[in-house]
Amino acid sequence: MATRIRPSSKRCAVIGGSGFLGRHLVERLVEKGYSVAVFDIAQRYDIPGVTFHQGDLCDKQALLKVLKDVSLVFHCASPSPACDDRTLFWKVNVEGTRSVIQACQEAGVQKLVLTSSASVVFEGADIKNGKEDLPYAKRPIDYYTETKIHQEKIVLEACNKEKDFLTVAIRPHGIFGPRDPQLVPILVDTARKGKMKFIIGDGTNLVDFTYVENVVHGHILAAEHLKADSPLCGKAYHITNDEPIRFWDFMSQVLVGLGYDAPRYHLPYALVYGIAILLWLITSLLRPLVNIKPTFTPMRVALAGTHHYYSCYRAKQDMGYQPVVRLQEAIARTVASYPHLKSGS
Numbered sequence: 001m002a003t004r005i006r007p008s009s010k011r012c013a014v015i016g017g018s019g020f021l022g023r024h025l026v027e028r029l030v031e032k033g034y035s036v037a038v039f040d041i042a043q044r045y046d047i048p049g050v051t052f053h054q055g056d057l058c059d060k061q062a063l064l065k066v067l068k069d070v071s072l073v074f075h076c077a078s079p080s081p082a083c084d085d086r087t088l089f090w091k092v093n094v095e096g097t098r099s100v101i102q103a104c105q106e107a108g109v110q111k112l113v114l115t116s117s118a119s120v121v122f123e124g125a126d127i128k129n130g131k132e133d134l135p136y137a138k139r140p141i142d143y144y145t146e147t148k149i150h151q152e153k154i155v156l157e158a159c160n161k162e163k164d165f166l167t168v169a170i171r172p173h174g175i176f177g178p179r180d181p182q183l184v185p186i187l188v189d190t191a192r193k194g195k196m197k198f199i200i201g202d203g204t205n206l207v208d209f210t211y212v213e214n215v216v217h218g219h220i221l222a223a224e225h226l227k228a229d230s231p232l233c234g235k236a237y238h239i240t241n242d243e244p245i246r247f248w249d250f251m252s253q254v255l256v257g258l259g260y261d262a263p264r265y266h267l268p269y270a271l272v273y274g275i276a277i278l279l280w281l282i283t284s285l286l287r288p289l290v291n292i293k294p295t296f297t298p299m300r301v302a303l304a305g306t307h308h309y310y311s312c313y314r315a316k317q318d319m320g321y322q323p324v325v326r327l328q329e330a331i332a333r334t335v336a337s338y339p340h341l342k343s344g345s
């Protein structure tokens with residue numbers, strides 16, 4: 001039997017490396033001297049020294065070709081939560097992740113770092129300083145999150161020290177920063193439609209928003225600390241900015257920074273949540289005839305009106321994690337990165 005020569009521990013692949021988080025991760029890995037192969041359904045940029053492989057992670061043979069000479073894989077690919085396609089979520093996040101694991105094992109990859117989500121434990125009720133031992137949500141806030149739960153379980157269960165295949169899951173929450181296609185663009189779009197005048201609830205609910213560079217830092221620390229004798233094997237880790245902020249203060253700071261008015265008028269949480277459920281029911285019934293996407297979905301209202309912040313004590317203890325960019329600096333950098341979204345532009 002031919003023995004496989006172990007590739008350098010600095011040869012890695014980033015599945016989903018063309019995305020928002022993936023690209024920031026690739027850039028930092030290159031800065032740190034890693035040689036990086038990106039595997040993604042799309043190529044959206046070019047960086048010297050990074051090889052791009054266009055393909056679907058559900059295609060095990062295509063993945064195998066890319067993974068055969070890497071020792072470390074980051075899996076941060078997923079359909080966008082906004083795409084609302086249940087078949088695609090299941091195919092990519094669940095079945096596709098199984099094919100990623102098989103390809104890693106067949107190719108002799110030693111470490112797999114999954115980007116999971118803190119929302120795997122969120123059911124719409126307050127979470128204050130939640131630890132990783134909270135049970136998975138029995139009623140997740142949406143189907144995307146349901147598939148993230150399955151995905152995380154599959155990856156963590158695959159950790160096998162005897163087979164020299166180690167896995168870990170990073171659970172970020174509310175990632176933001178330059179080039180994010182989701183949080184700031186949706187917020188600005190909602191403000192431009194005149195729908196950001198209201199605060200849902202009393203406005204005191206605390207939430208984690210995590211700057212993308214801190215999330216990247218957590219991923220790389222996890223990869224570097226993941227060893228057979230380390231506590232990381234088969235575990236999940238919250239990675240946040242460790243500075244919970246009032247949801248509506250965060251939204252207001254971003255809006256005002258971009259030249260829009262901050263929301264001012266309060267609406268009762270239960271009322272808005274009830275209306276969101278009703279709208280969701282009506283639009284679901286009408287879907288065969290017309291595809292309307294409401295701005296205030298039950299999921300967004302739940303996220304906007306409850307506490308959801310998480311402890312990253314475990315990451316501090318096991319991998320020496322500390323955020324590298326503080327929240328106010330992160331907000332300033334983010335606002336400055338969106339000149340095209342400024343009011344009046």
Ligand SMILES: NC(=O)c1ccc[n+]([C@@H]2O[C@H](COP(=O)([O-])OP(=O)(O)OC[C@H]3O[C@@H](n4cnc5c(N)ncnc54)[C@H](O)[C@@H]3O)[C@@H](O)[C@H]2O)c1
Pocket residue numbers: 015016017018019020021022039040041042055056057058075076077078079080092096115116117118148171172173174175176181182
């Ligand atoms: N953005 C957040 O707030 C947030 C929070 C917690 C967790 N996450 C997780 O972080 C990861 C990255 O999210 P993001 O915000 O960068 O999303 P993104 O949409 O910017 O990036 C996802 C990337 O995955 C790629 N991809 C999708 N389907 C694929 C497939 N079948 N094969 C290969 N590549 C595929 C896309 O082309 C894209 O480049 C995801 O796993 C997401 O669930 C995101």
Ligand SMILES: CC(C)CCC[C@@H](C)[C@H]1CC[C@H]2C3=C(CC[C@]12C)[C@@]1(C)CC[C@H](O)[C@@H](C(=O)O)[C@@H]1CC3
Pocket residue numbers: 081117118119120172173174175182183186187190295296300301303304
């Ligand atoms: C219409 C307004 C009330 C809100 C406008 C901003 C929202 C679009 C974002 C505020 C919190 C964001 C968020 C996510 C998507 C965008 C928001 C709802 C996620 C659900 C995206 C998927 C991640 O896995 C979740 C996570 O656990 O980090 C995000 C949670 C926060």
